[in-house]
Structures are given as structure tokens and as C-alpha cells.
Amino acid sequence: MPQNEPPPEPRPTAWLLFLIFSRIGLTSFGGGLSGWLYREFVQDRKWMSEEEFLNGLSLSQALPGVNVKNMAIWIGYRLAGARGAAAGFLGIIVPPAVFIVVLAVAFSALARYPATNVALAGAAAAAIGLSASMGITAARRVPRRAMPLFFLGGTFVAVGLLHWPLVWVVLGAGAASVSIEYRRLPDRER
């Protein structure tokens, strides 16, 4: 069932969103950006429900374009309309783009020290924990019925073990799962 609870904090301005996305873009070492976004917007600030976030995540994966950028536009639009979407887009891209150029210039100097690579491996390992906690929380909320559990397990096996192309899995499993749910729901439109 959808939850329409009002958010506990007032809705953010576009400028605040830009700052938050910039900060996440600049600190999300180790990849898995959606984990960082989930922590910030769903768990810490409670501006979005987990439902809204996961919808955006699936749609971001299924549509063309870099996923994280799609997700930033989705979140920005939900929270602050068109200006929020622009703020999300610019925040997640421009500051990290500037930073990566600086990093590329500096990296040749740092790469001489083996500790650099060890530290980065450690950072990446801890960052996996972020994505893992998001995945476990999302899986726990899946209704304990046969079909949703089947699609949860099937998607995991197809993508994680069989390495099928993500886009076909999302489109295929998504379409099947959504049409089954569509039949279950009462027709409210009459």
C-alpha cells in the first residue's frame, strides 16, 4: 500500500539540494552511489519513502542514460520540482567532474606509494557495506508472497550469478512482475 505521510522535515530548496548532491558526489568513494543517496534522502533526512526511492532506482536503470544522473534528477524533481531536478543534475556531475580532473593530475604523484592502492581497496570494501545494507533493507520489505519473492530471487540469480545483461533483466522481470501486480489490484478507475 502506498504511504502518503507528510515528510518530517520541510521540503528542501533547490540550492540545498545542489549542496547535498555535490557533497555526495565528492565523498562517495568506492562507488555504489545509490547507497549514499539512499542513506541521505531516505534514512537520515526522511524526505522520501523507501518506496519512492526504489521506484526511481528501477526506472533509472531501465531508461537510457547514466543511472546516477537519472536518480539525481528523479530525487531532485520529487523534492523541489524543475529547479530541484536541475540542482540534482548539476550537483552530482559538475563538482565531481572538476575534482576528477584535479585527481588525475595529482594521482601520478601518489601512485608511487603502494599504500595508496591499499587504502583505496579498504575504502571500496567499506563502501560495499552501504549498498549491502540498502539491499537487505529493501529485500526485507518485499511482501512474503510467492510471486514477489520469485522475482526477487530471479533477478538476483540472473544478474549476480548468470551475468545476464541488466537492461533485459529489468525490462523482462519488471514487465512480468508489474503485470501480475496490475491484475491483483482492484480496478479503482470506475
Next chain:
Amino acid sequence: MGALLWKLWAVFAPLSLVTIGGGQTTLAEIQRQVVQVQHWMTAQEFLNTFAIARLAPGPGSLLVTLIGWHVAGPWGAAVGTLAIFAPTAFLIYGVAYLWRRHHGARWQLALEAGLRPVAAGMILAAVYVLFMTMEGGWAARAIAVVATALMMRTRLNPLLLVACGAGVLVLLHATGMTP
């Protein structure tokens, strides 16, 4: 210069439209264009650039920003970045707009309920793949497991957690406790 910038746009804007399901899907094509077709980089230069893009924070597709920088300096970086990110921005925007307008419609409730298990499976699969291909041996895996537990049970700041992960692995390595 103008011709070079146009070339950057012409190579990467079409690629952005076929980037589905993560930037990794187009990586092979980017490599082919940059190394074999345009001769902008050697294969080794491309690999080094790719490594930096993976280590840096932010979207992995900022790889294209670095290629643009390599080819044509600051303007090249700007054009490369725009080419890979901007053309598809309007698609997700349109979907977000329709989503809000039709709030509560039956198709939308079905999408919400139907996509949830798929999204959860996708996240877990990505975690599994990253976990299995991680560098750093058993110590790194232990760090990942502890980090997961801390994230689920505490309100710890993720940045602090990641910094601790880096520190712990360096420490273990320095004391010779990792293979």
C-alpha cells in the same frame, strides 16, 4: 579546436543514448572509439584513465570527462561531460513529471508493487558481484561485512565508515597481517 570539440560531442552523445543499466555497458565501445578509431589515447593510457575514474568519487562515467581533458583541455572536459550526461536528462525528467501527475493511478500502484522485488534483487546482485571481485583478500571482505552490520544498526556517517575501512586495511597491511 572547434573541430576537435565537435568530434568529442559526435562520439559521446550517441553513446549516452545507449547507456542502459549502468555505464559499464558502453565501456567496450568507448575504449574502441578512443583507442582504435580516433587514436586519442594508447591502450595503456586508456587503462590508467579508467583506473582513476573507478577510484574517484562520483559517477563512473566521469571517465569521459578525463578523456575530454586529455584530448582538448578544459573545454574538452566540459564538452565530454555534457555529451555523456545531458542528452538523456530529459527522459527521466519526463517520467518523473508523469509520475507525479498520475499519482495513485492503478498502473502506478502496479509499477510500485511490481518493481520493488526487482529493485531489491538488482541491488543485492550488484553487491554480490562487487564482493566477489573485490581486491584486498579476506581482510577486505571482513571489512565489507562489518561495514554492512554497522550501516544497518547505527547512524554512523558513511564517510567516516569508508575512511575507517581505508585505515584498517592500511594498518593490517603495514603489520603484515594480510596476504
